[in-house]
Amino acid sequence: xxxxxxxxxxxxxxxxxxxxxxxxxxxxxxxxxxxxxxxxxxxxxxxxxxxxxxxxxxxxxxxxxxxxxxxxxxxxxxxxxxxxxxxxxxxxxxxxxxxxxxxxxxxxxxxxxxxxx
Amino acid sequence: xxxxxxxxxxxxxxxxxxxxxxxxxxxxxxxxxxxxxxxxxxxxxxxxxxxxxxxxxxxxxxxxxxxxxxxxxxxxxxxxxxxxxxxxxxxxxxxxxxxxxxxxxxxxxxxx
Numbered sequence: 001x002x003x004x005x006x007x008x009x010x011x012x013x014x015x016x017x018x019x020x021x022x023x024x025x026x027x028x029x030x031x032x033x034x035x036x037x038x039x040x041x042x043x044x045x046x047x048x049x050x051x052x053x054x055x056x057x058x059x060x061x062x063x064x065x066x067x068x069x070x071x072x073x074x075x076x077x078x079x080x081x082x083x084x085x086x087x088x089x090x091x092x093x094x095x096x097x098x099x100x101x102x103x104x105x106x107x108x109x110x111x112x113x114x115x116x117x
Numbered sequence: 118x119x120x121x122x123x124x125x126x127x128x129x130x131x132x133x134x135x136x137x138x139x140x141x142x143x144x145x146x147x148x149x150x151x152x153x154x155x156x157x158x159x160x161x162x163x164x165x166x167x168x169x170x171x172x173x174x175x176x177x178x179x180x181x182x183x184x185x186x187x188x189x190x191x192x193x194x195x196x197x198x199x200x201x202x203x204x205x206x207x208x209x210x211x212x213x214x215x216x217x218x219x220x221x222x223x224x225x226x227x228x229x
Contacts, residue, residue: 042221108160
């Protein structure tokens with residue numbers, strides 16, 4: 001089955017530690033995205049990548065880093081510089097974000113809930 | 118700038134009631150419009166979409182019509198069920214922007 005997987009589902013981190021969230025897709029999509037969702041809030045874009053080896057900052061990139069070495073994978077690292085990292089993190093992908101047609105639809109993974117202890 | 122405004126929740130209805138969740142947008146150009154649904158503890162699922170004016174998206178009894186003249190994409194369902202309880206997000210996509218802009222979400226609760 002094609003889809004987007006995120007792991008782990010729950011993640012606990014001590015203050016001052018970096019942690020990496022995994023996102024993998026087998027949909028052959030070009031673009032991938034990371035969002036943060038706080039309780040009762042909407043989605044805020046952290047980083048996105050339209051092609052391998054290229055990525056752009058979203059609205060709240062400070063304290064986060066990403067890489068896109070393979071088309072299928074877009075890991076997100078939450079660094080110790082992120083002051084309030086406890087949140088629900090969602091990864092998404094789309095085939096061609098610039099098409100303006102049906103392929104601009106984003107498909108989401110199940111999410112990772114990160115808690116800082 | 119480009120933005121999406123949707124009605125604030127929570128919205129609480131009885132089972133079999135008629136549902137409307139309002140969504141209006143501001144965009145330069147001709148966006149694609151989406152409704153996503155998020156069940157507790159899960160990611161977002163695409164519910165329906167429309168890519169041009171007067172298109173109607175539909176899925177699982179939900180419908181929304183792309184109204185260019187009123188810049189709206191209201192979500193409707195004729196008879197809601199308890200299983201429809203979730204958070205609903207309206208969103209738009211512009212080919213020039215390479216990303217989706219989401220509304221703040223509307224929490225829907227259905228009483229048996």
